[in-house]
Amino acid sequence: MRIGDLYNPTEEHAALREMVADFTRREVEPQAATFDEKGHLNVELFGQLGELGLLGVTIPEHDGGAGMDAVAACIVHEELSKSDPGFALAYLAHSMLFVNNLYYAASPEQRARWLPKTISGEWIGGMGMTEPGAGTDVLGMATTAVRDGDHYVLNGTKTYITNAVEGFIFLAYAKVDGKITAFVVDRDCPGFSTSGKIDKIGMRASSMAELIFEDCRVPAKNLLGDEGGGLVHMMRNLEIERLTLAAMSVGIARRCVEIMVRHGQERQAFGQPINRFGQIQRYIGEGYAATEAAASLVYNVAREVGPDVQNRVGSDAAKLFAGPVGKQVADYAMQVMGGSGYCREYPVERLWRDAKLIEIGGGTLEAHQKNLCKDLAKLYPMS
Amino acid sequence: MKIGVCVKVAPDTDTRIKISGDGAGIEESGIKWIVSPYDSFGIEEAVQTQEAQGGEVILFSAGPKDWQTQLRAGGLAVGAERAVIVDDPALAGTDPLGIARVLAAGIASEGCELVFTGKQAIDDDNVQVPAMVAELLGWPHVSFVTDFSTDGSTFTATRNVGGGTQEVVTGSLPVVITAERGLNTPRYAKLPAIMKAKRKKVDVKSLGDLDLSADDITPAVQLTNFSLPPERPAGRKLEGDVDTMVQELVRLLREEAKVI
Numbered sequence: 001m002r003i004g005d006l007y008n009p010t011e012e013h014a015a016l017r018e019m020v021a022d023f024t025r026r027e028v029e030p031q032a033a034t035f036d037e038k039g040h041l042n043v044e045l046f047g048q049l050g051e052l053g054l055l056g057v058t059i060p061e062h063d064g065g066a067g068m069d070a071v072a073a074c075i076v077h078e079e080l081s082k083s084d085p086g087f088a089l090a091y092l093a094h095s096m097l098f099v100n101n102l103y104y105a106a107s108p109e110q111r112a113r114w115l116p117k118t119i120s121g122e123w124i125g126g127m128g129m130t131e132p133g134a135g136t137d138v139l140g141m142a143t144t145a146v147r148d149g150d151h152y153v154l155n156g157t158k159t160y161i162t163n164a165v166e167g168f169i170f171l172a173y174a175k176v177d178g179k180i181t182a183f184v185v186d187r188d189c190p191g192f193s194t195s196g197k198i199d200k201i202g203m204r205a206s207s208m209a210e211l212i213f214e215d216c217r218v219p220a221k222n223l224l225g226d227e228g229g230g231l232v233h234m235m236r237n238l239e240i241e242r243l244t245l246a247a248m249s250v251g252i253a254r255r256c257v258e259i260m261v262r263h264g265q266e267r268q269a270f271g272q273p274i275n276r277f278g279q280i281q282r283y284i285g286e287g288y289a290a291t292e293a294a295a296s297l298v299y300n301v302a303r304e305v306g307p308d309v310q311n312r313v314g315s316d317a318a319k320l321f322a323g324p325v326g327k328q329v330a331d332y333a334m335q336v337m338g339g340s341g342y343c344r345e346y347p348v349e350r351l352w353r354d355a356k357l358i359e360i361g362g363g364t365l366e367a368h369q370k371n372l373c374k375d376l377a378k379l380y381p382m383s
Numbered sequence: 384m385k386i387g388v389c390v391k392v393a394p395d396t397d398t399r400i401k402i403s404g405d406g407a408g409i410e411e412s413g414i415k416w417i418v419s420p421y422d423s424f425g426i427e428e429a430v431q432t433q434e435a436q437g438g439e440v441i442l443f444s445a446g447p448k449d450w451q452t453q454l455r456a457g458g459l460a461v462g463a464e465r466a467v468i469v470d471d472p473a474l475a476g477t478d479p480l481g482i483a484r485v486l487a488a489g490i491a492s493e494g495c496e497l498v499f500t501g502k503q504a505i506d507d508d509n510v511q512v513p514a515m516v517a518e519l520l521g522w523p524h525v526s527f528v529t530d531f532s533t534d535g536s537t538f539t540a541t542r543n544v545g546g547g548t549q550e551v552v553t554g555s556l557p558v559v560i561t562a563e564r565g566l567n568t569p570r571y572a573k574l575p576a577i578m579k580a581k582r583k584k585v586d587v588k589s590l591g592d593l594d595l596s597a598d599d600i601t602p603a604v605q606l607t608n609f610s611l612p613p614e615r616p617a618g619r620k621l622e623g624d625v626d627t628m629v630q631e632l633v634r635l636l637r638e639e640a641k642v643i
Binding site: 003011014016018023051053054057061065066067 | 415574577578
């Protein structure tokens with residue numbers, strides 16, 4: 001690590017990386033396999049993220065955050081994902097999808113109402129966009145909101161919502177007169193409930209469930225921005241969501257490179273370390289090159305993502321390229337380790353299961369391809 | 384109460400040390416520098432004392448001004464208020480006594496009443512500096528401390544003296560305390576504190592600022608040659624049934640290792 005390089009542009013970024021890496025080694029790594037097995041969030045450990053001030057990483061200091069940028073957000077996600085991508089995903093759903101999203105959509109009064117308890121970690125948050133009938137086709141969402149006096153009445157279901165089981169407060173999108181609008185809904189809103197946990201193959205250290213709105217009465221003062229203004233918030237927040245998911249993939253890949261490089265030196269076959277064999281060298285060499293290419297792209301784009309900078313092309317490209325790298329390099333590491341890599345005793349099989357999500361969540365690879373084609377056509381119009 | 388902490392920046396514990404080409408030092412490129420871990424125990428104890436008693440924690444270093452990066456991350460971001468770095472070309476060739484003179488002068492200039500530091504730095508493991516600092520200040524010192532408390536005028540310090548025996552030392556401030564592992568668990572630097580640390584004050588001083596000159600730190604000891612320890616030979620695996628292995632182990636301990 002060199003201060004001033006692409007990954008640690010300032011002393012504060014380097015100190016942040018050092019702190020999160022230290023916390024990850026000492027506190028996150030020892031519990032990762034246990035909560036993968038249990039299949040839910042380690043709520044107590046999540047509370048420690050609040051104590052460390054990590055839950056408001058991108059929120060300005062005068063509003064109780066750390067006042068850092070998208071690069072810093074990538075650092076936290078990358079380092080946590082070296083040990084526990086599932087836990088990092090819960091962090092992402094809370095800090096990026098709820099806290100960061102809320103901050104840039106909310107009025108000062110709303111910030112004061114919700115930020116302190118979500119930045120401290122007293123309340124766990126999440127965000128509801130995907131529906132049973134609308135994923136990539138987000139504009140096809142069916143959840144509606146109708147004004148009724150000083151309330152809105154919401155009806156519909158959001159699914160695959162990270163933190164829905166442990167969360168208290170959610171940023172949810174619903175259509176008012178056909179226009180996408182953002183609301184804050186909490187467990188005190190009558191008519192709001194969550195389903196049982198949805199079981200999944202990976203990212204098991206965070207929980208996923210449905211948000212269910214049945215004539216759910218949400219105070220009108222919980223409307224974020226204007227009716228119909230939800231799409232702007234949604235698109236803006238998707239950029240940092242995609243970028244930090246890509247950074248998680250980088251964390252998975254970097255850990256897997258370390259594991260296979262060590263294993264390649266230690267493991268002997270036919271009287272020599274296996275890293276002397278060309279077949280193993282290909283996994284290690286190509287795995288490292290892919291990892292560093294992904295890291296370079298993600299951190300390069302991160303410098304150009306922020307509340308005042310639009311960079312959909314960059315964030316889509318970063319996740320499209322880096323998303324599969326975590327899975328690919330975890331696969332290489334498992335192949336280098338052979339039987340031991342497939343076993344629960346070592347972390348590679350868990351990282352391999354976790355990595356797949358990044359090709360789906362926060363935008364499928366196909367969604368990134370679609371967006372890039374659309375945005376690039378604007379950049380290079382027909383002559 | 385002003386509480387001082389003497390801090391050295393040293394290569395990370397994972398560093399694979401390489402000797403420089405001329406044999407007179409170590410290869411410094413590529414090294415990750417950290418606050419020497421025993422000094423981190425000293426910083427934590429100082430901050431805990433400050434939280435209980437009030438006052439101000441000041442870090443003191445004798446070294447290049449670039450150390451401020453590590454002092455901010457490992458000290459100012461975990462509760463120390465400011466730092467004083469004495470950076471002077473004459474420091475390059477000095478010895479532990481020279482470093483102690485510089486640190487003692489810095490501590491005296493700030494009027495500290497209590498000083499913590501690690502029991503030793505993890506690079507050259509000299510162990511001498513803290514006792515020298517105390518002597519130069521005319522203060523007592525207690526070394527290898529695993530438990531400490533003070534009411535602001537008196538202190539109680541517990542130290543391990545070997546064989547499982549603990550010694551409890553009581554006395555009056557001022558005092559120099561050197562930290563042993565186990566004294567405390569250093570806290571993580573919280574993110575908002577990392578951000579605030581960049582605005583905290585680091586004074587870079589010269590020897591002249593402390594009324595010292597290069598002559599005051601002329602080394603009595605010079606390091607002339609470095610070499611790495613010999614590589615450890617591979618372990619030996621004893622084979623056979625338990626009785627055979629025990630007999631062989633005892634024979635090796637007596638005849639080869641000569642420890643029994």
